[in-house]
Amino acid sequence: MNKKLTYALLVVIALLVVGAGYLFFSLTQQKQANKEMQELAELDKKEMENEYEQFARQYSEMKTQINNDSIVAQLTQEQMKTQQLLEELKRVKSSDAREIARLKKELATMRAVLRSYVMQIDSLNRINENLTAENTRMKGQYAEATRQIEGLSSEKASLSEKVAIAAQLDATGINMTPFKKGGKKLKRMKDCKSFRVDFTVAKNVTASNGMRTFYVRVTKPNGEAIEDGASFTYENRTLRSTMSKQVEYTGEALSLSLYYNNANQAYEAGTYVVSIFADGHMIGSRRITFEK
Numbered sequence: 001m002n003k004k005l006t007y008a009l010l011v012v013i014a015l016l017v018v019g020a021g022y023l024f025f026s027l028t029q030q031k032q033a034n035k036e037m038q039e040l041a042e043l044d045k046k047e048m049e050n051e052y053e054q055f056a057r058q059y060s061e062m063k064t065q066i067n068n069d070s071i072v073a074q075l076t077q078e079q080m081k082t083q084q085l086l087e088e089l090k091r092v093k094s095s096d097a098r099e100i101a102r103l104k105k106e107l108a109t110m111r112a113v114l115r116s117y118v119m120q121i122d123s124l125n126r127i128n129e130n131l132t133a134e135n136t137r138m139k140g141q142y143a144e145a146t147r148q149i150e151g152l153s154s155e156k157a158s159l160s161e162k163v164a165i166a167a168q169l170d171a172t173g174i175n176m177t178p179f180k181k182g183g184k185k186l187k188r189m190k191d192c193k194s195f196r197v198d199f200t201v202a203k204n205v206t207a208s209n210g211m212r213t214f215y216v217r218v219t220k221p222n223g224e225a226i227e228d229g230a231s232f233t234y235e236n237r238t239l240r241s242t243m244s245k246q247v248e249y250t251g252e253a254l255s256l257s258l259y260y261n262n263a264n265q266a267y268e269a270g271t272y273v274v275s276i277f278a279d280g281h282m283i284g285s286r287r288i289t290f291e292k
Contacts, residue, residue, distance in 0.1 A: 052086035115166035171276040171284025194261035215241040221270025
């Protein structure tokens, strides 16, 4: 009787040890996954802070390069708004997805506003060049016109930097659609066998035309990224994409759909993070939650 009782106790102890080991292993994996997601969120937040700071500096520089009180007042107002949003971003935690998404949307709006001022000042600079040439030909007959446009002169290097910021692409309308075997759409992830990511690259007339590679990186709820695609560089790091596509960009709005199919990939319910990268920048990101 004592031997049976001793044997039973040993079995129970062994099961408890195995269970504790499994629990420790699971907690360690989850902690690592959370750490990686937090690092990516911190990188995203840091890049947003850098962009806001760049925008504030650009507004300050542009005010010194133009002699138009109305435009200077508008630039001052936009600069103050940029600095206010930067302070809000510095106070918010990288884990506050809703607030980060709001500030990222504001960032896209600020980029579009800055782009419009860059184009306006560029146009004024071209007018200035024409008037200066005409002034040279007419031997000083337009001295008064020259004094009025002196504030419009700008160095090409500085303007090129502003154009580069304005030329950064934006990915909007990001969506992820799961499919079961046979290609039927799903709302739940239980029977998912493949998925499609759709997004639109917004119109940008200041961006250079030509072939571009767009990288899609999907992170599962457990923090594990699906890394079956090509590698790319982001924030001085080499990351692996889920999938990528090379297309010709002409400056007009461009809608793209990328399909992923891997029968060995396991999916689960929860929140997936879909991020779009191009030209070394994260041009869009969205969190999408699926049920079981």
